[in-house]
Amino acid sequence: MILASRSPQRRAILEQLGFEFEVVVPDVEELEDGDPREMVVENALRKMRAVPGDFVLGVDTTVVVDGVSYGKPADEAEARATLELLSGRTHEVWSGIALDGRTAAACTEVTFRRLGEGLIEWYLDSGEWRDRAGGYAIQGRGAALVERIDGDYWNVVGLPVPTLLDLLA
């Protein structure tokens, strides 16, 4: 299998499961809005198609609040604004996967704790918001931001494991 992604989290999940795979970083233009399911599946397909090979896995993940998608914040101010928006409420995390031409999508609801100014500062200072859809990493310090999740945890980290296993089965 070839993982068409630059994400270290996705690599770590596949390693944790004992998969053997290579990594090739795809160079694609991604959709940034639209229906979340259609968007992440289309982006996953674009990544898959951008990498030559027989068994290529493309993945795309986005954070959705009030129907609006939030990708990776451009800077700390944007990360702060996103965390303030997510504070004390539930948002959706959508991932699309594409493997060998077949596609699937997963959605997990994530409920944030009420984030005080101090906690947001502490989190932004860690720099963990960089390169993360929605500006947080649930598997890192971001654990302190999250009250509960409903659905697949690994989807929030960046790769929906049960969805991938179903696609492989």
Place this chain on the structure above:
Amino acid sequence: MILASRSPQRRAILEQLGFEFEVVVPDVEELEDGDPREMVVENALRKMRAVPGDFVLGVDTTVVVDGVSYGKPADEAEARATLELLSGRTHEVWSGIALDGRTAAACTEVTFRRLGEGLIEWYLDSGEWRDRAGGYAIQGRGAALVERIDGDYWNVVGLPVPTLLDLLA
């Protein structure tokens, strides 16, 4: 803070959050059945009290199916029986925490995929079932067993982070 636990998972979670702490392994006799909430809180208190110091954190976690608690499997046969029991259904994971005399508990619902014989063999071969309540580690290869969770993910790993942060607040 002193973490009164031998669990490497609990240590890793506190490190991930940036806590400074020591570890002291408590030597206590634990309850093994009874009402889940009362049991894990009582066990957490026993661990806390077994370690001298001012700011000692005791934690206990159990897996509950049909009102019956499942701790660490004694051997591979018991791990197999537990995984077969959990296959294709929802169970509860309960953790109790005790810190500085105050206590709290958390419950997360975990839904397993339908586990075929091959997947159970693959999982047992990894040895990951050892020393894990319910015979699986959601943060390891056990990710392949779980379809969804409803509640706090870290509670399933072994330390309910939002519950701890609420107790500290």
